[in-house]
Amino acid sequence: MNIPVRRGKDVKAGRGTALRCKGWRQEAILRMLENNLENGEAPDNLVIYMSIARAARDWKSFDRIVATLTTMREDQTLVMQSGKPIGVFPGQATTPLVIMANGNIVGDWSGEESRRKLDDMGLTVYPGMTAAAWQYIGSQGILQGTYETFMSVGRQHFGGTLAGRLLLTSGCGGMSGAQPLAGKLAGASTLVVEVDQVRIDRRIASGYCDATTDDLDDAIARWLAARDARQPLALALCANSAAVLPELARRGIVPDVVTDQTYPDPLKGYVPAELSVAQARAMRQEDPAKLMALARQSVATHLRAILGFMDRGAIAFEYGNSLRAEARAAGVEDAFRMRSFVDLYIRPLFCQGMGPFRWIALSGDPQDIYTVDDMILDTFSSNHPISSWIRLAREHVKFTGLPARIGWLGYGERSRLALLVNEAVANGKISAPIAFTRDHLDSGSAALPHRETENMKDGSDAIADWPILNALLNCSSGADLVAIHGLGGRGVSAGLTIVADGNPDTAERLKRVLDGDPGIGVLRHADAGYDIAIEQAGRFGLSETIPPGLSE
Amino acid sequence: MNIPVRRGKDVKAGRGTALRCKGWRQEAILRMLENNLENGEAPDNLVIYMSIARAARDWKSFDRIVATLTTMREDQTLVMQSGKPIGVFPGQATTPLVIMANGNIVGDWSGEESRRKLDDMGLTVYPGMTAAAWQYIGSQGILQGTYETFMSVGRQHFGGTLAGRLLLTSGCGGMSGAQPLAGKLAGASTLVVEVDQVRIDRRIASGYCDATTDDLDDAIARWLAARDARQPLALALCANSAAVLPELARRGIVPDVVTDQTYPDPLKGYVPAELSVAQARAMRQEDPAKLMALARQSVATHLRAILGFMDRGAIAFEYGNSLRAEARAAGVEDAFRMRSFVDLYIRPLFCQGMGPFRWIALSGDPQDIYTVDDMILDTFSSNHPISSWIRLAREHVKFTGLPARIGWLGYGERSRLALLVNEAVANGKISAPIAFTRDHLDSGSAALPHRETENMKDGSDAIADWPILNALLNCSSGADLVAIHGLGGRGVSAGLTIVADGNPDTAERLKRVLDGDPGIGVLRHADAGYDIAIEQAGRFGLSETIPPGLSE
Ligand SMILES: NC(=O)c1ccc[n+]([C@@H]2O[C@H](COP(=O)([O-])OP(=O)(O)OC[C@H]3O[C@@H](n4cnc5c(N)ncnc54)[C@H](O)[C@@H]3O)[C@@H](O)[C@H]2O)c1
C-alpha cells in the first residue's frame, strides 16, 4: 500500500473514501492525527498550540505511529506514552484502538521546572488538552466557547438574549480576538478595548470585528446607539482599558455585562495606562522592574473599575485569564468578589452533561457537515442552544482542515445525534464516517482548580479521580481513542474519540460511550452537591443505579 | 436473597459455593472486599493498614458497594471514586465490573497537608496500594517480598544461594520482623539486630525467629558457626545497631550481605545508641530536639558502618526505609553510594515482567491453594524461583482470611498458570473460582521515585504515564477490577483483579489481561534502556509490535 507520508508543514489529513488502514476506525484515527497537524501552529516541530503542546514526541515517533495505524487490526490496542508509541497489544474489537497517557508526572515532581527538565530529557511532552490526543480541529472552539458563555449570560440574566445590552470587554489578541464576533453573534452591542491597533486590524480583516475607532466619544456613541436599536455590534476601541473603564464610570455609563481577556501578566502581557505598546515593549528589556510596577497599578485600576460596575448592577466575571489573581497581587484585596466564567456560566451546563462536543467529516467534504447541521436543526427544538449556533456557524465559521463542527450537547443528546449520523453513514447520506470527540474541558473530564474546577461547591476542585474515571469508563465502554493528560502540576484532563463508521454494531458502542461520557460528568457535579445535576441525574435515571444500601 | 451483612470487626469473607451475587465475577469482587477487611488492621474504621489506608470512604459507602455488587449484572460497570460508589453504567461482559480512581489529586495540591485536608473534608481517601482496591491478603506479601529480594541477591552475587553466607540486618518490628525468617528461608546465616526485646519475643513466638541473645560474643559465635556449617539461621541480637555494627567492623567481621529495616526517622523511630527504648520514648516527649540530635548521630554512625562493610566487599543495599536520606540529612554526604533494593534486586525481575502475582481461593478451602501449589510444581521447572518458594510457603505461611498464595511469576507464566487454574475450576479439581491479583508494586504499575522507580536508567523515575497506561490496558483487555491510585505527591500506582471462574470464554480474557499486564512492564523497562528488558521484549515478540516507521 502506498502511504503518502508527509511531514512538517506538509502534513495534510487524508480525505475521500480510499483507506490506507485495515479499517475505517484506524483510518479515522490517522486522519485525526494528520488533521491535528494540518491545523497546528508550528507543525514542523509537531507543535499544535500554546508554543509547547505537541502531537507526538518526535518525528521518529510520528513515523512509527503512522506505520502502526496503517497496519494494525481493529482488535489490537496501540499504547502511547507521552507522544511515543510503546507497543501494540491484543485487544478487543469493541475497546479502544489507541490508549494514551500524556504528560502525567508524580505530584511532587510535576512543578514547571521539573516538568520542563523531564521534557528536555525527552521523557514527556506537554500535551495540552487536545494536542497530544489528536483532537484539535482549529480555532473554531474559541469562537464557539466564547459565544456559548455569552449566551449563557443572556439566558441567566437577560431573559435569553443579549439583544439591547451593552457588553464591554478588553483584548483583541490570539484568543481574546474571538470576543467581538462572539458578542455580536450573541446579539449584544459589543465594545472591545484593545491597546494595539495591529491586533484590531487583523480582526477587522478576518471579519471578527465590524469597525474600529480610537475616539472614545465616537465609540460610546456607536455602542449606545446599537444598544438602543437592539442591533448587534462588534466595535473595537483602540485605547487602554485601565484608562477607558474608569472614564466610562466617571461618565455614569454602566455596561450590562463586563469581562476581560487581556493577558494580565504585568511583565509579559499587560500594557500600563501610561505607556504605548511600543514603550511597554521597550521597557520590558530596559527596566522590567518599573514596567512591572506600572502594569500592576494599571491592572489594579482595571479590576477596580470592573468591581465598580459590578456594584452598580453590571454582570461581571473573570474570563479565564487570572485577572483577579494579578489584581490581588497588585493590592486589590477583594478581587475575588468577582467570580469566574466556568463557575457562573459553564458549570450549570456541565451539570446537565453539556459541553463542547464536536464532529469531523473524515471525507473532507463540507457537505457532510452541512448534512449533520440539517439533522441537528431537524432533531433539536429551535430554542435548544445548539440550534441558533448551528445557523450562525454555517454563516460565520470557515472550515480549516477537515470540515468540523462544534456544538454543545448534553446527556442523551450526544448519543442521539451520533446514532442518526451512524445511520446516515450507513445509507450513504453522509459520504464517509464521522469522528466524534470533544474538548477535555467538558463536564466530567477535567480537574483544573484554577479554571474548570475552580470553586466547586464541595471544595473538590483538586480531586483528580474524576477525569481518570472518565477515561477508564470510556475505555471499558468502547471509545476508539482514550487519553489521560497531566497538565504539569495544574491539572488532569481526559479525552475521547469515537467513530461513527456506519456499521450497525457500532451503534451500541456509540450509545454506551456517548451516554457514559457526559453521564459521569453529571454524577461528578451531583456528587459535589449541585441541584441542577442532582435533578438531571434523577431525570436520566443515573442516580438510581446505586442501590441505597443498608441502614445508617 | 439473604445477604449476611457484617460490619467492622465482624466482616468475614463469604466462603463456599453459594452465590449472593448474580454471577461469580461479582461474587469474587465482593469476597475480595470482605477479605480485605477480614485481614485489615482496624476494620472498625475500614482501615486496612498503615493506620490510614482505607477500603471504602465510610460505612454508608461500604453498604452501597455491597448492595450494588449483589444486584449488578456482569455487563455493567460500577464506578468507584476514592472509596465511594458513584454510579453503575452499562458496560460489556468482557470489560471491568469495577473501575476505581482512588486518592488522585492534582499535582500542586497533592502535598501531605493539602491531601489530609481533602481527606478530612471527606472527598478522598489514602488508598495505599492494595487497600482501596480490595486486594490486600494479609502480611504474607512482606515475607515473600523479603525472601524474593534475598534470593535475588543470592542469584546475582553468590551463584544462586545464600547458604554459607553471613546476612546482617536490623529491625524486627511490623514489617522488618519478616527478615529473620526470610533470610533463613533464603539459606543464609541471618543475624538481625533489634533494640527492643519485646519485638524479638513476638517474632520468636510466631516462629519468625529461631533464637535470641543479648550477648554480642554469643551472637557472633552462633552466626559464624551457622555460616561455616552452611546452616540456615534466624538469630536476633537485642542491641543497638549503631553500636553493634562499628564493633563488628572493629573486630574485622565483614558480613556477605548487609541491609537495614529499622525505621530511621530520628524523632519517631530510631533509637540512639546512648539510650534504651524506654529512655528514647520518654525523651520524645520531654526533649525532642535532643532526641533528634542523638538519633541523627546514631543513624549516621549506622550507615557509615554499612558503607565501611561495603568498601570491604559486602553487598549492601537500602531496604525501602529512607536510611540514606536520613543519614545524608545527618551529614553523611556519600550516603547514596549505596543503592536501593528495587534498583539492584527487584528491577531485574521487573525487566522480565516478574512481580508479586497472587491468587486467592474464593471457596475459602485451603485445599484449593494446595492444588494450585501442585500445579505450579508440575508446570515450572524446579529451579524456577517460584518452585522453591512454593515448597517453603506450604510449610511456613499460615493462611489468614481466604487462603491465598503469592508467587513471583513473569510474562507468559502468569497467563499459563491462570489458564490451567481456569480449567481446573471448570472440571471441579478446584472447588470454586480463583481470583488473580498482584501488588501495585509490580513491573509496569508503579511510579514512586523514592522507591519502586528510584534511579531509573533514563531518569524517568517520576513519569506517571506508565501506571496509568497499565490500568487503561487492563481495562480495555478485560480485567474484572481496575484501579488507579494516587499516593499523595509521592506516587501513582495501578492494580487489577481478574477471576478464573471456569468459564471457557474467560480463558481468552485471562490470557489477554495476564500477558498485557506484565507485558507493558517489560516494555516500560525496555523503553528506559534496560538490557534484560530489551532482550525479553524481543524474546516475547513485544518489541516487534510497532513497525519501524519510515526513514529518519
Ligand atoms: N476559555 C478560557 O478560559 C479562555 C479563552 C480565551 C482566552 N483566555 C485567556 O485570555 C488571555 C488572553 O489570551 P490571548 O490569546 O488573547 O492573549 P494575547 O496576548 O494574544 O491577547 C491579549 C491582548 O490584550 C491586549 N492588551 C494588553 N494590555 C492591555 C490594556 N491595558 N488595555 C487593552 N488591551 C490590552 C494586548 O495588546 C493583546 O492583544 C489569556 O490569559 C488566556 O488564557 C481564556
Ligand SMILES: NC(=O)c1ccc[n+]([C@@H]2O[C@H](COP(=O)([O-])OP(=O)(O)OC[C@H]3O[C@@H](n4cnc5c(N)ncnc54)[C@H](O)[C@@H]3O)[C@@H](O)[C@H]2O)c1
Ligand atoms: N518493601 C519495602 O520497601 C519495605 C518492606 C518492609 C519495610 N520497609 C521499611 O522498613 C521500615 C521499618 O518498617 P517496620 O514496619 O518494621 O517498622 P517498625 O517501627 O515496626 O520496626 C522498626 C524496628 O526497628 C527497631 N529499631 C529502632 N532503632 C533501632 C536501632 N538503633 N537499633 C536496632 N533496632 C532499632 C525498632 O525497635 C523497631 O522494632 C519502614 O521505613 C518501612 O517502610 C520497606
